[in-house]
Amino acid sequence: MAPSDAARTDGDEVLLEVEDLTTVFYTDKETIHAVDGVSFSVAEGETLGIVGESGSGKSVTARSVLGLVDSPGVIESGSIRYRGDELTGGNWDDHRGDLSIVFQDPMNSLNPVYTVGNQIRETLRIHQGLRGTAAREEAVRLLEAVGIPDARRRVNEYPHQFSGGMRQRAVIAVALACDPDLLICDEPTTALDVTIQAQILELLEDLQREEDLAILFITHDMGVIEETADRVNVMYAGEVVESAAVDDLFESPAHPYTRGLLASIPGRTAAEDRLPTIEGEVPTPTGPPSDCRFADRCPEAFDACEDVHPEHVDVGSDHGVACLLHEEAYDHSPPVDPASGSAAVEGDAAADGGDRP
Ligand SMILES: Nc1ncnc2c1ncn2[C@@H]1O[C@H](COP(=O)(O)OP(=O)(O)OP(=O)(O)O)[C@@H](O)[C@H]1O
Numbered sequence: 001m002a003p004s005d006a007a008r009t010d011g012d013e014v015l016l017e018v019e020d021l022t023t024v025f026y027t028d029k030e031t032i033h034a035v036d037g038v039s040f041s042v043a044e045g046e047t048l049g050i051v052g053e054s055g056s057g058k059s060v061t062a063r064s065v066l067g068l069v070d071s072p073g074v075i076e077s078g079s080i081r082y083r084g085d086e087l088t089g090g091n092w093d094d095h096r097g098d099l100s101i102v103f104q105d106p107m108n109s110l111n112p113v114y115t116v117g118n119q120i121r122e123t124l125r126i127h128q129g130l131r132g133t134a135a136r137e138e139a140v141r142l143l144e145a146v147g148i149p150d151a152r153r154r155v156n157e158y159p160h161q162f163s164g165g166m167r168q169r170a171v172i173a174v175a176l177a178c179d180p181d182l183l184i185c186d187e188p189t190t191a192l193d194v195t196i197q198a199q200i201l202e203l204l205e206d207l208q209r210e211e212d213l214a215i216l217f218i219t220h221d222m223g224v225i226e227e228t229a230d231r232v233n234v235m236y237a238g239e240v241v242e243s244a245a246v247d248d249l250f251e252s253p254a255h256p257y258t259r260g261l262l263a264s265i266p267g268r269t270a271a272e273d274r275l276p277t278i279e280g281e282v283p284t285p286t287g288p289p290s291d292c293r294f295a296d297r298c299p300e301a302f303d304a305c306e307d308v309h310p311e312h313v314d315v316g317s318d319h320g321v322a323c324l325l326h327e328e329a330y331d332h333s334p335p336v337d338p339a340s341g342s343a344a345v346e347g348d349a350a351a352d353g354g355d356r357p
């Protein structure tokens with residue numbers, strides 16, 4: 001049994017299971033381990049967030065899951081299973097419509113020379129075999145479902161006649177036309193202004209409920225994670241460095257990188273005019289890891305962090321972290337055993353012989 005099976009406690013069926021996924025780009029200059037030993041699973045109807053700075057491997061993870069990694073990239077090892085079926089090795093075609101993706105830039109996802117309705121109907125034809133009136137009606141229904149007013153008229157318009165927010169809604173309608181069980185959203189709101197962003201997030205939430213979708217939600221924004229995700233993977237330089245339920249992660253972040261990302265959310269720190277940011281940037285992972293890839297930016301790093309690659313350890317129920325601060329052999333944190341901690345305080349108080357009134 002895979003560790004992720006054992007860790008899952010709810011009754012929902014596991015839809016997507018990624019295990020030890022490694023995706024490598026062999027460029028002329030270097031070998032980039034863009035995704036390096038990543039494991040996670042998504043249950044039916046769940047939203048799993050993937051968060052991390054630019055270059056951490058979020059999009060390559062998404063493209064790997066969809067079988068869209070192109071040369072010079074290859075899925076080097078690992079397993080991607082959809083409802084138990086292995087997808088790696090070229091078996092994506094059996095599940096093409098089951099997984100669907102919404103990218104960041106709606107203008108690149110829509111073809112400017114076809115009407116929005118045309119593009120939805122084409123997807124309906126390929127993935128659901130719908131044609132003629134049935135396809136036309138379903139296209140209108142989908143545009144209504146994603147909140148486009150006057151859908152019956154607008155279905156005949158071209159992408160450039162839509163505003164940015166409406167275009168992203170149209171892209172989501174195209175993605176839904178596959179009738180997917182899992183929707184992968186790769187920074188779907190990053191190109192939109194804040195108000196529109198909030199509306200799209202709300203739409204995704206509604207759709208998830210109504211269409212019983214699981215969502216893999218990719219963003220660099222912890223604030224968006226808080227609003228959308230049930231569970232979250234924090235990625236850094238190709239690796240998942242922490243994973244937990246969202247509430248858990250926000251209450252007790254275990255990785256210094258996670259704490260850094262959380263500190264950059266507006267409103268969570270006292271000095272709101274100058275948000276703390278993590279100095280430096282994500283390194284390009286050019287070989288198998290021999291250290292903690294975050295060590296040189298980490299405020300809590302110690303010597304061993306430069307020589308030892310941290311393994312995932314459990315720090316709570318369904319809460320894992322890869323950081324030497326949490327490996328016993330390298331324990332640099334103060335004693336955490338609450339029982340012995342309180343016993344020591346009582347002992348001291350008794351020995352002091354009544355300092356307190
Ligand atoms: N086609 C490619 N050829 C070579 N390297 C690539 C290619 N695509 C991605 N990479 C590398 O893989 C690593 C991860 O990239 P990825 O796009 O997944 O990051 P990301 O987390 O999605 O970042 P962003 O927030 O900027 O979208 C980066 O080092 C990137 O340079």
Ligand code: NI
Nearest residue numbers: 058059060186
């Ligand atoms: Ni990306």
